[in-house]
Amino acid sequence: xxxxxxxxxxxxxxxxxxxxxxxxxxxxxxxxxxxxxxxxxxxxxxxxxxxxxxxxxxxxxxxxxxxxxxxxxxxxxxxxxxxxxxxxxxxxxxxxxxxxxxxxxxxxxxxxxxxxxxxxxxxxxxxxxxxxxxxxxxxxxxxxxxxxxxxxxxxxxxxxxxxxxxxxxxxxxxxxxxxxxxxxxxxxxxxxxxxxxxxxxxxxxxxxxxxxxxxxxxxxxxxxxxxxxxxxxxxxxxxxxxxxxxxxxxxxxxxxxxxxxxxxxxxxxxxxxxxxxxxxxxxxxxxxxxxxxxxxxxxxxxxxxxxxxxxxxxxxxxxxxxxxxxxxxxxxxxxxxxxxxxxxxxxxxxxxxxxxxxxxxxxxxxxxxxxxxxxxxxxxxxxxxxxxxxxxxxxxxxxxxxxxxxxxx
Numbered sequence: 001x002x003x004x005x006x007x008x009x010x011x012x013x014x015x016x017x018x019x020x021x022x023x024x025x026x027x028x029x030x031x032x033x034x035x036x037x038x039x040x041x042x043x044x045x046x047x048x049x050x051x052x053x054x055x056x057x058x059x060x061x062x063x064x065x066x067x068x069x070x071x072x073x074x075x076x077x078x079x080x081x082x083x084x085x086x087x088x089x090x091x092x093x094x095x096x097x098x099x100x101x102x103x104x105x106x107x108x109x110x111x112x113x114x115x116x117x118x119x120x121x122x123x124x125x126x127x128x129x130x131x132x133x134x135x136x137x138x139x140x141x142x143x144x145x146x147x148x149x150x151x152x153x154x155x156x157x158x159x160x161x162x163x164x165x166x167x168x169x170x171x172x173x174x175x176x177x178x179x180x181x182x183x184x185x186x187x188x189x190x191x192x193x194x195x196x197x198x199x200x201x202x203x204x205x206x207x208x209x210x211x212x213x214x215x216x217x218x219x220x221x222x223x224x225x226x227x228x229x230x231x232x233x234x235x236x237x238x239x240x241x242x243x244x245x246x247x248x249x250x251x252x253x254x255x256x257x258x259x260x261x262x263x264x265x266x267x268x269x270x271x272x273x274x275x276x277x278x279x280x281x282x283x284x285x286x287x288x289x290x291x292x293x294x295x296x297x298x299x300x301x302x303x304x305x306x307x308x309x310x311x312x313x314x315x316x317x318x319x320x321x322x323x324x325x326x327x328x329x330x331x332x333x334x335x336x337x338x339x340x341x342x343x344x345x346x347x348x349x350x351x352x353x354x355x356x357x358x359x360x361x362x363x364x365x366x367x368x369x370x371x372x373x374x375x376x377x378x379x380x381x382x383x384x385x386x387x388x389x390x391x392x393x394x395x396x397x398x399x400x401x402x403x404x405x406x407x408x409x
Contacts, residue, residue, distance in 0.1 A: 112318050140201060148273045170183065188240075
């Protein structure tokens with residue numbers, strides 16, 4: 001009996017010391033994705049089961065906190081091996097030299113080829129011609145509208161607004177103060193979400209972040225401010241985050257809203273009416289197609305213990321077969337060679353994928369948070385009527401000028 005127990009223990013010890021398990025290295029990962037249907041969960045499971053050299057050990061960090069947590073980790077010299085960062089903040093880390101240069105690893109990669117990525121997502125990971133991030137997913141904005149309300153007001157739900165003037169006219173017709181229904185909804189909150197939603201209008205007007213003191217920029221902000229002033233949009237837009245704007249849409253209090261694809265799962269389950277998607281209306285006479293780029297990038301902090309293991313996982317998650325799974329939670333593939341066959345919400349998929357082609361990255365710039373803050377202030381001032389749009393933007397331009405003089409966009 002004792003002999004058999006000793007043999008069993010010996011066998012256990014031998015198993016514990018087998019070369020495969022002894023060499024397994026842990027790759028620590030930070031990400032914010034809480035939906036179990038997100039592709040990262042299946043990806044981690046498949047990666048860990050497909051090989052024994054590396055094992056992914058993931059920690060969920062809320063999206064708004066990841067950058068702050070990473071700054072603390074860098075300061076203490078205890079960084080994770082891999083992080084998913086919101087793409088507009090990547091440049092601030094790259095410029096400070098706190099991320100690993102992935103250029104050489106990308107050049108040898110099987111799946112990661114710069115030419116197969118959409119321009120906007122790929123640009124978000126570049127700094128001074130070096131690659132510091134690889135896009136994980138992408139999102140953008142489109143016009144979401146209540147088709148039932150269109151019909152009730154005599155509008156054709158199969159012919160949504162295609163220009164600003166058509167958007168304004170439709171919103172005016174759709175608003176119904178007696179029923180607390182606004183024609184158009186958007187997020188102008190004093191935060192990055194507000195800037196994200198307004199930038200498409202700036203670019204469609206022919207304006208740019210580097211030239212906010214121009215008639216084009218003023219016209220774009222005035223377009224929003226006028227909607228709030230005449231009651232086409234709610235005064236509450238200055239306090240509403242994107243998910244709250246979608247809430248007003250699902251509650252029947254907004255007939256049209258700016259909406260991202262991440263909202264599709266709950267629109268499907270919670271919206272009790274016929275809803276549709278359309279490309280963002282363009283500025284009359286300009287016809288400039290533009291939208292804002294959102295999404296997360298993979299980055300490897302400098303000082304990571306398992307750089308090769310982290311990059312192997314990035315490669316694994318960049319396989320088109322994995323990226324195909326992203327759309328289940330409204331995550332678009334950042335690559336032009338990934339086309340989901342028989343997608344959920346086919347009409348929405350077609351719209352968002354087309355809109356992604358004109359989605360512009362915010363920056364990239366190491367001081368994007370400071371640039372964004374100046375724009376946020378101007379938006380709040382114009383939409384509350386504190387200052388005219390042109391004055392508010394001229395003051396924002398003065399704050400941004402020294403930043404861009406040091407490091408141009």
